[in-house]
Amino acid sequence: MRFSTREVVDLGAAWVALGIAFTLFLDRGLAFSLVWGDLALSAVLDTLAVSMVTVGVGFLLHELAHKVVAVRFGQLAEFRADYGMLALAIGAALAGFLFAAPGAVYHGGRPITERQVGLIALAGPATNVVLAGVFAPLLAVAPLGTVGQLGVTINLILAGFNMLPFGPLDGRKVLGWSKVVFAVSFVICAGLAALSLAFVGTGF
Incomplete structure (x- = not known):
């Protein structure tokens, strides 16, 4: 599997x-500190590191799947970032709400x-469910509890959201292949997302 220079740049961006x-969405204090000019760099780096490890890895592996x-x-497959949407995501986070449509493969x-189109689409949400399982053991490790919470919840939300059968989302392609596979996958992903929000949370 090969990656072009543009694809690597787009994935990194x-x-x-x-x-x-x-980071801005999870810790509202950072956004206000940025506005007032009294930003604590250590707090930013801590939250950014957690976001990159959980949200960032969940996104990257979803697309790579x-x-x-x-x-x-x-x-032939390549990821292309939508830079307008990335800017909008940061602006939305500053305004206090979350909107992320970073690009697509x-x-x-x-x-x-x-069937093959459906399996390509299903690979992304399935990967997020697996990643949630990878992060889950961290819930029992005190110093890494926040990483575990955010890793589980964000990955399951990504899986559930992407299984919606609308627009360019994965669920629409899965539904176009098999109503049964879609129904089972949607119930699993959406159900796990709801449970994670109710009982796991984000740790912030």
């Missing part, structure tokens, strides 16, 4: 921008089946 956006499966089916080449 999206990772950093999402880390900054979630799409790419891996697309390449497996003989497609675009693939093409030889014709593929609806």
Whole structure:
């Protein structure tokens, strides 16, 4: 699997921008400190590190899962960042709400089946569910509890949100392939997201 220079730059830019956006959203005090000019650098770096490890890794592996499966089916696939949307995500976080549509993996080449298109789409949310399981043991480790909470909750929210059957989201492509697979996947992802919000939280 190969990565072009542009793709690496786009992935890096999206990772950093999402880390900054979630940092500002998760810790409202940082946004106010930025406005008033009394920003504590150590607090920023701590929250940014947690955001990059949880949100950033969840996003990156979600997109790379799409790419891996697309390449497996003989497609040419590359991630492209949407820089306008990345700027909007940071601006929205400063305003106190969250909106993130950082870009997408675009693939093409030889014709593929609806099943293959569906599997490419499903790979992203499935990866986020697996990542939530990877972060879950950290909930029991006191110094890393916040990382575990955010890693579990954010990844399950990403999975649930992306399984919505609308617009360019993964759920629409899965639904186009199989109503049964979509229904099962949606119930699992949305249900886990709801449970994580109710019982795990973000730690902030």
